[in-house]
Amino acid sequence: MMTGVKAGLVSADVLRREQQELRRHERNNKHLEEESRHSETVFRDKSGRKRDLAQEQLEQRQKAEAQSKRDEQYAKWGKGLAQGRQQQQNVEDAIKEMQKPLARYIDDQDLDQMLREQEREGDPMAEFIKKRKAKENKEKKEKPRYNGPAPPLNRFNIWPGHRWDGVDRSNGFEQQRFARIANKKAVQELAYKWSVEDM
DSSP: OTTSOOOSSOOHHHHHHHHHHHHHHHHHHHHHHHHHHSOOOOOBOTTSOBOOHHHHHHHHHHHHHHHHHHHHHHHHHHHOHHHHHHHHHHHHHHHHHHHSOSSOOTTOHHHHHHHHHOOOTTOTTHHHHHHHHHHHHHHHTOOOBOOSSOOOOOTTOOOSBSSOOSOOOSOSHHHHHHHHHHHHHHHHHHHHHHHTSOO
């Protein structure tokens, strides 16, 4: 039979012996049963090494946080930084306007400044003010200059500024080119010194 006892007609002695044998076998395996009841499950990878699930969950959580930060940053960049600043400025202006009283008097500086900045048709001084503002803007339009450490050399001798941020994103071609040029010049100089050594 499946339990390990004999099948068919069995005497009482044989049956008693088989039951004692089964009880002894169960007693011997009792400590194994207790150990396995309180043991934790061991997870293994394909190669058979034990996996630390808590560490893996911590790493996954850190990766998810980094990914969410990166996604948030890209979403912020996708909306446009200048537009975000403009929206923030509009909100601040609206809050500032809400704090002002509804009735505005003649000595209100903000009202006076707003009225002065308005351009009216037929204003004789408007042309003069436009020219002066255009001249001021022309003076301000100077392109920004780079004020950092010496940038990496490039074949166009362009300094970082409004067209290039100074970060070398090349595959190393320019460094190899400069190394070849320097090597060629050194070989030529060495050859010249060797040729005029006797003179």
